[in-house]
Amino acid sequence: MTAPRTDRRRQLRPTDVKRLNRDWRRRTHGRLALIVESVTQPFNIGSILRSAAAFGVEHLWLAGNATLPTHRNVGKTALGTERLVPWDQTPAAADAVAAARADGFRVVALELATDAVPLHAAPLDGDICLAVGGEDHGCSPALLAAADAVAYIPQIGRVGSLNVAVATAVALAEIRRREWAVDPAP
Numbered sequence: 328m329t330a331p332r333t334d335r336r337r338q339l340r341p342t343d344v345k346r347l348n349r350d351w352r353r354r355t356h357g358r359l360a361l362i363v364e365s366v367t368q369p370f371n372i373g374s375i376l377r378s379a380a381a382f383g384v385e386h387l388w389l390a391g392n393a394t395l396p397t398h399r400n401v402g403k404t405a406l407g408t409e410r411l412v413p414w415d416q417t418p419a420a421a422d423a424v425a426a427a428r429a430d431g432f433r434v435v436a437l438e439l440a441t442d443a444v445p446l447h448a449a450p451l452d453g454d455i456c457l458a459v460g461g462e463d464h465g466c467s468p469a470l471l472a473a474a475d476a477v478a479y480i481p482q483i484g485r486v487g488s489l490n491v492a493v494a495t496a497v498a499l500a501e502i503r504r505r506e507w508a509v510d511p512a513p
Contacts, residue, residue, distance in 0.1 A: 365461035373404030374492035
């Protein structure tokens with residue numbers, strides 16, 4: 328077996344990254360939004376914002392007692408992306424779901440629930456608003472009841488669940504991956 332040639336492999340320059348991202352944006356037609364309910368850790372909010380900006384989330388609704396992007400510690404993980412994703416604070420998750428639906432989104436909650444389907448089998452086509460819940464208790468019963476569908480991320484390890492920021496990134500990536508699979512890279 329021959330070792331792969333790495334003499335031509337290098338990290339992309341910033342202009343190359345911009346060109347690559349522009350090419351993927353041209354293949355992207357579905358709209359993405361996000362409901363974040365009662366996520367209180369600034370690190371998690373910052374990480375979620377960074378993933379939201381990376382995957383083209385056009386709006387974020389913060390429900391319940393979710394920490395706001397203006398919190399002084401959010402920027403440590405958001406790294407400036409908190410200014411790229413428009414957001415609103417809503418008192419209750421049902422209000423956020425209503426706002427998302429009024430904007431034309433189908434709401435898919437990410438939760439380990441009795442009627443949840445594996446993420447790879449969830450209805451993620453079209454305009455999707457992903458909904459995630461707090462670090463300790465996940466999505467509230469009200470959010471689960473209001474969602475159009477519920478999905479979970481299959482896991483095979485000995486851990487019960489993923490961190491909310493990691494789970495959000497995985498789900499956003501799957502939504503885009505499925506869309507891009509229809510129009511793959513050249």
